[in-house]
Ligand SMILES: Cc1ncc(COP(=O)(O)OP(=O)(O)O)c(N)n1
Ligand SMILES: Cc1ncsc1CCOP(=O)(O)O
């Protein structure tokens with residue numbers, strides 16, 4: 001993968017199952033220039049089964065239209081069925097080494113937030129790491145303690161040139177500090193999805 005793809009990585013789901021609204025949000029974010037997209041279908045109202053696959057395929061079509069890599073969170077089978085460009089997994093998800101051969105040519109991202117998780121991770125198997133939560137977040141109940149900018153800097157020193165994206169509480173105010181700390185970009189949910197004008201929120205990140 002190209003580490004430039006991590007510059008502004010939008011992470012989003014179907015927003016309480018409202019597929020039409022969600023596709024519109026994703027289109028606006030793509031139009032404004034997000035560099036990577038992750039489908040993260042979690043929480044109340046999450047789509048299941050056929051409805052989830054249809055949604056993922058619609059997202060696949062949209063991301064192809066804009067030439068932006070499409071990553072599925074957690075669900076390897078969904079990533080394959082939707083023809084995604086890759087999969088993001090956490091420490092409690094399927095281990096990267098257990099993924100099927102289909103993923104050999106795909107992008108595999110792993111959450112690595114601290115020294116303990118780093119020690120437990122085989123980084124040979126992954127294309128990038130998602131590091132955080134850098135700051136407090138409302139978007140993940142079990143995100144754990146924020147590592148701050150110093151935690152991000154520490155991780156950069158540990159992993160050398162491996163592509164690394166900052167995640168958790170990233171806003172327009174702290175995005176630049178994450179880049180300065182060595183992140184190749186930021187993965188963002190609420191500062192984009194919760195914005196009144198999604199396109200403007202994306203463009204503002206990209207101007208920083
Ligand atoms: C880019 C990126 N980084 C980290 C995560 C978090 O993954 P995980 O720890 O598995 O938690 P869930 O997102 O599955 O709740 C991510 N999704 N994306
Ligand atoms: C999925 C995830 N993993 C660590 S923090 C987080 C949530 C990030 O969301 P937000 O950008 O709204 O803080």
Ligand SMILES: [Mg+2]
Nearest residue numbers: 074089090093
């Ligand atoms: Mg996960």
